[in-house]
Amino acid sequence: MLGIIKSIFLLPKRNSYMNEKLVDYHKKLLGDEFSLFQEWVKKPLRKSVRVNTIRTSVAGFKEELDGMSAEPIPWCAEGFWVDDRPWGATIPYLLGYYYIQEAASMIPAEALGLEAADIALDIAAAPGSKASQMAPRCRTLVANEPSADRRKVLFSNLNRCGVMNGIITGYDGTRFPRVKFDKILVDAPCSNMGTARKDGEILKEWTPRMAAGMAPLQKRLLRSAFSLLKPDGKLVYSTCTTAVEENEEVVLDLLKDGSARIEKIDLKVKSRPGLLEGTRNCMRVYPWDNDTEFFFVAKISKRNKNGEQDTKRA
Amino acid sequence: MESRIRSELEKKFGIILPKGRFSMEGKYVFFFTGEDIQVTGTRGLHIGSMESDGLRPTIDACQLATKNFVEVDEKEARRWMCGLDLEKEASGDYVIIRYGRYILSPGKPRGGRILNNLPKNRRLPLNSMG
Numbered sequence: 001m002l003g004i005i006k007s008i009f010l011l012p013k014r015n016s017y018m019n020e021k022l023v024d025y026h027k028k029l030l031g032d033e034f035s036l037f038q039e040w041v042k043k044p045l046r047k048s049v050r051v052n053t054i055r056t057s058v059a060g061f062k063e064e065l066d067g068m069s070a071e072p073i074p075w076c077a078e079g080f081w082v083d084d085r086p087w088g089a090t091i092p093y094l095l096g097y098y099y100i101q102e103a104a105s106m107i108p109a110e111a112l113g114l115e116a117a118d119i120a121l122d123i124a125a126a127p128g129s130k131a132s133q134m135a136p137r138c139r140t141l142v143a144n145e146p147s148a149d150r151r152k153v154l155f156s157n158l159n160r161c162g163v164m165n166g167i168i169t170g171y172d173g174t175r176f177p178r179v180k181f182d183k184i185l186v187d188a189p190c191s192n193m194g195t196a197r198k199d200g201e202i203l204k205e206w207t208p209r210m211a212a213g214m215a216p217l218q219k220r221l222l223r224s225a226f227s228l229l230k231p232d233g234k235l236v237y238s239t240c241t242t243a244v245e246e247n248e249e250v251v252l253d254l255l256k257d258g259s260a261r262i263e264k265i266d267l268k269v270k271s272r273p274g275l276l277e278g279t280r281n282c283m284r285v286y287p288w289d290n291d292t293e294f295f296f297v298a299k300i301s302k303r304n305k306n307g308e309q310d311t312k313r314a
Numbered sequence: 315m316e317s318r319i320r321s322e323l324e325k326k327f328g329i330i331l332p333k334g335r336f337s338m339e340g341k342y343v344f345f346f347t348g349e350d351i352q353v354t355g356t357r358g359l360h361i362g363s364m365e366s367d368g369l370r371p372t373i374d375a376c377q378l379a380t381k382n383f384v385e386v387d388e389k390e391a392r393r394w395m396c397g398l399d400l401e402k403e404a405s406g407d408y409v410i411i412r413y414g415r416y417i418l419s420p421g422k423p424r425g426g427r428i429l430n431n432l433p434k435n436r437r438l439p440l441n442s443m444g
Contacts (some may be wrong), residue, residue: 055377091395091416094436095377119349140348142355156435159360159374164334165348169355179351 074268076106104292108238126150128157190239194294211243231304328380373419
């Protein structure tokens with residue numbers, strides 16, 4: 001009895017800002033780095049913006065800064081870490097000169113390696129940060145979002161950025177029409193564990209069960225998207241969550257198909273490989289690596305009809 | 315329709331659009347430069363709406379304008395971007411408010427004022443007028 005009373009009233013709570021299931025899961029996942037995880041999820045997220053080259057140039061944006069500092073983000077030529085000003089309440093922002101976007105979330109669109117002639121698809125596009133990053137670099141971008149409310153935000157953001165080559169669609173991503181694309185981004189709905197620096201509430205709410213609950217949809221979405229890829233096409237699968245069930249396991253599920261292969265991502269990002277066998281080329285980005293949110297990114301290519309990779313476009 | 319819209323945008327505002335296709339959803343006009351794909355959706359940029367007094371360009375189409383500007387100072391620009399009308403004389407169906415290098419948005423001259431029609435999601439908060 002005394003033991004129970006002690007456990008309730010006398011002993012300090014182990015992690016009052018994190019639930020126990022989250023702690024147990026991440027101790028196993030991160031091992032020695034769990035203490036870094038505890039430290040970094042409490043740090044406020046560093047602000048960053050991406051210059052919208054449809055409206056202005058990087059040089060033009062620097063002029064806008066009027067002497068204030070902006071530190072380039074190594075993996076995105078248009079990305080900058082900025083100070084704590086209210087960047088969403090400025091005239092250049094409202095006119096679409098830049099997009100407020102977390103630095104790690106710039107990685108997936110960069111990893112796609114878009115080319116000017118590409119027909120591209122962002123299959124879960126709202127609110128539009130990655131879609132607006134992709135649009136200036138390709139011939140046509142289909143930005144898909146099944147939720148009508150979220151589609152309004154997507155529409156607003158793509159218009160603010162002046163995107164003329166985009167098509168906004170509202171399909172269920174797992175049942176997208178049979179159209180073929182050169183490049184596809186699957187930034188999948190996820191349990192959002194990696195956004196803890198932006199919203200600490202997730203640390204109280206997140207459980208491994210939430211992650212496991214997302215995985216079936218993620219697998220269906222990735223398989224559906226992969227079926228839309230042209231031979232030799234490239235697909236990037238990304239999430240902002242830590243769980244293996246939502247990341248490596250989803251990618252491995254697709255690899256069973258035989259025509260998919262994980263490619264190495266060549267970007268200036270400090271990262272570590274995927275955690276399961278066969279996922280070495282996947283990219284895990286932890287907050288303490290680059291002072292960002294958590295991100296998981298996998299670049300997947302499709303073998304051509306002869307069962308070979310096209311090395312020219314890799 | 316296409317040549318009429320192109321001509322109106324160019325004549326009134328100096329907006330020269332690249333090669334592309336126009337489409338309409340109700341009174342709203344869209345302009346698309348990509349390759350057409352067999353999907354159902356909204357194609358391209360919302361560039362204007364057909365009003366009884368002519369084509370009203372959107373804030374985003376105005377970013378390509380080269381004429382028909384009404385210049386404002388910083389204080390007026392902030393008021394305008396908060397969604398408030400301007401006490402200023404102007405003529406024509408629509409004019410475009412410009413502050414320095416920033417092309418703000420279209421306005422409608424009426425009785426010594428320029429009426430503001432800035433969408434709510436493109437406005438500065440009222441407390442930022444300074």
